Amino acid sequence: MTLVYQSTRDEKNRVTASQAILQGLATDGGLFTPITYPQVDLDFAKLKDASYQEVAKLVLSAFLDDFSEAELDHCINHAYDSKFDDAAIAPLVKLDGQYNLELFHGATIAFKDMALSILPHLMTTAAKKHGLENKIVILTATSGDTGKAAMAGFADVPGTEIIVFYPKDGVSKVQELQMTTQTGANTHVVAIDGNFDDAQTNVKHMFNDTDLRARLLEHKLQFSSANSMNIGRLVPQIVYYVYAYAQLVKTGEIAAGDKVNFTVPTGNFGNILAAYYAKQIGLPVGKLICASNENNVLTDFFKTQVYDKKRSFKVTTSPSMDILVSSNLERLIFHLSGNSAEKTAALMAALNEQGQYELTDFDADILELFVADYATEQETAAEIKRVYQASDYIEDPHTAVASAVYQKYLAETDDQRKTVIASTASPYKFPVVAVEAVTGQTGLSDFEALDQLHELSGVALPPTVDGLEKAPVRHKTTVAADQMQAAVEDYLGL
Ligand SMILES: *Cc1c(COP(=O)(O)O)cnc(C)c1O
Numbered sequence: 001m002t003l004v005y006q007s008t009r010d011e012k013n014r015v016t017a018s019q020a021i022l023q024g025l026a027t028d029g030g031l032f033t034p035i036t037y038p039q040v041d042l043d044f045a046k047l048k049d050a051s052y053q054e055v056a057k058l059v060l061s062a063f064l065d066d067f068s069e070a071e072l073d074h075c076i077n078h079a080y081d082s083k084f085d086d087a088a089i090a091p092l093v094k095l096d097g098q099y100n101l102e103l104f105h106g107a108t109i110a111f112k113d114m115a116l117s118i119l120p121h122l123m124t125t126a127a128k129k130h131g132l133e134n135k136i137v138i139l140t141a142t143s144g145d146t147g148k149a150a151m152a153g154f155a156d157v158p159g160t161e162i163i164v165f166y167p168k169d170g171v172s173k174v175q176e177l178q179m180t181t182q183t184g185a186n187t188h189v190v191a192i193d194g195n196f197d198d199a200q201t202n203v204k205h206m207f208n209d210t211d212l213r214a215r216l217l218e219h220k221l222q223f224s225s226a227n228s229m230n231i232g233r234l235v236p237q238i239v240y241y242v243y244a245y246a247q248l249v250k251t252g253e254i255a256a257g258d259k260v261n262f263t264v265p266t267g268n269f270g271n272i273l274a275a276y277y278a279k280q281i282g283l284p285v286g287k288l289i290c291a292s293n294e295n296n297v298l299t300d301f302f303k304t305q306v307y308d309k310k311r312s313f314k315v316t317t318s319p320s321m322d323i324l325v326s327s328n329l330e331r332l333i334f335h336l337s338g339n340s341a342e343k344t345a346a347l348m349a350a351l352n353e354q355g356q357y358e359l360t361d362f363d364a365d366i367l368e369l370f371v372a373d374y375a376t377e378q379e380t381a382a383e384i385k386r387v388y389q390a391s392d393y394i395e396d397p398h399t400a401v402a403s404a405v406y407q408k409y410l411a412e413t414d415d416q417r418k419t420v421i422a423s424t425a426s427p428y429k430f431p432v433v434a435v436e437a438v439t440g441q442t443g444l445s446d447f448e449a450l451d452q453l454h455e456l457s458g459v460a461l462p463p464t465v466d467g468l469e470k471a472p473v474r475h476k477t478t479v480a481a482d483q484m485q486a487a488v489e490d491y492l493g494l
Helices: 015-022 051-061 070-079 113-118 120-131 144-152 171-180 198-207 208-219 229-250 270-280 297-304 328-337 342-353 364-368 377-391 397-413 431-439 448-458 481-492
Strands: 005-007 010-015 032-034 092-095 098-102 137-139 158-167 187-193 221-224 260-265 286-290 306-308 356-358 370-374 419-423 479-480
Touching: 005 015, 005 221, 010 015, 010 120, 010 342, 015 120, 015 221, 015 229, 032 229, 032 328, 051 070, 051 229, 070 120, 092 120, 092 229, 092 377, 098 229, 098 397, 113 144, 113 229, 120 144, 120 158, 120 229, 137 144, 137 198, 137 481, 144 158, 144 187, 158 171, 171 270, 171 377, 171 448, 198 270, 198 481, 208 221, 221 286, 221 306, 229 260, 260 270, 260 397, 270 286, 270 328, 270 431, 286 297, 286 397, 297 370, 328 364, 342 356, 356 448, 364 370, 370 397, 377 397, 377 431, 397 419, 397 431, 431 448, 479 481
Parallel strands: 098 419, 137 158, 137 221, 158 187, 187 479, 260 286, 260 419, 286 370
Antiparallel strands: 005 010, 005 032, 092 098, 306 356
């Protein structure tokens, strides 16, 4: 039997895994979501010695069950290869009192590479499977990391075009240059006068615009998404939670069956949702700790069950988490409401129309799995310094948000369970924040900070930032948020 992926907003809209990956978003505005979970044999006596690729095969073949074994082998082997600078792909590092799961060893040094190095292969394989003749146009809103990672994956992939929108003043200099220097004839990068939520909202509008879709089809084009709204992003992220657990068993830190907590620095709720799915296939999970920065809408939601986006948007030092509408929470809301598309659609309509909703009737067992808190800017900087002093290790600001929230949780609960921190970016992506937090200096340029970070950490400069200062800027377009569709039409010649 093939696994069913259903739209969170229409129970009749059901597709297979490969169809869900091709479409990206459901045309009713919902997100394709598994309504049952596959049986996976998580035998850690064996898995502790499995490679990352082998764990990927186990998880992907269970969730993406309409792909053949040969197709998945092809995708996995082309994704998790020498693009990663560590053979472990996602090494687990033991620090003082916590384990950091380093998800930043891919081409663009953020965790988005974990899924975006495989998504283009899954998508082109799915296109072939379904005999698709249209060109796939990847439309992406980015808070800084998805855009670059998606372009690294899709650049010059035949049959695809990729258009990325980022908030002009909402990303670090390194992030911006990584994007604007991107090569590849099929890549387009546009800065917008607006924040990430503006970018994401307008991208969703384009997906749901039937007239626009019809015009695309006339030109043999169709949209898909590289955002975590695409289930093809989420499923590959389940892999590293299983892999991290296997490493803890292997090194004797835990016995197979012991529960482990995961703390995840959260923005669009994709990464932590993947951890939730890992639990659904049998991973022994204690708590899922949802860590936010000062854009703490999720903290409030988990504490009160009221989701209220009517608050001011803050630009922080962890920009990839500067989000007020966390798209993937919709999938959890769907599960919390007993997989009810009707209830989910009503709540999402309320969010759209009133800017808030309250979840009144929910599955308490699911909600109890989650703990949520946030770290202020000051607490985040202090955490970078604390970890440096305790473990001679420099965390990036996103990881530090998670790490700080875990410290608060520990102080409040004294929960002694082993806890893994999802370490979502290399500090080289946010060098100024990292160096200033450790040394107390101020006013450094990004490139001065890169050199200092190298001296402080002893970690070699990754290729994606080495030479960035001199790389030619290829993308220079800025548009108003309401001109995004016009830019897309222009690029595609509609
Ligand atoms: C995208 C991102 C996050 C947030 O992940 P979500 O899946 O959107 O919750 C956290 N940290 C970094 C560095 C990111 O790039």
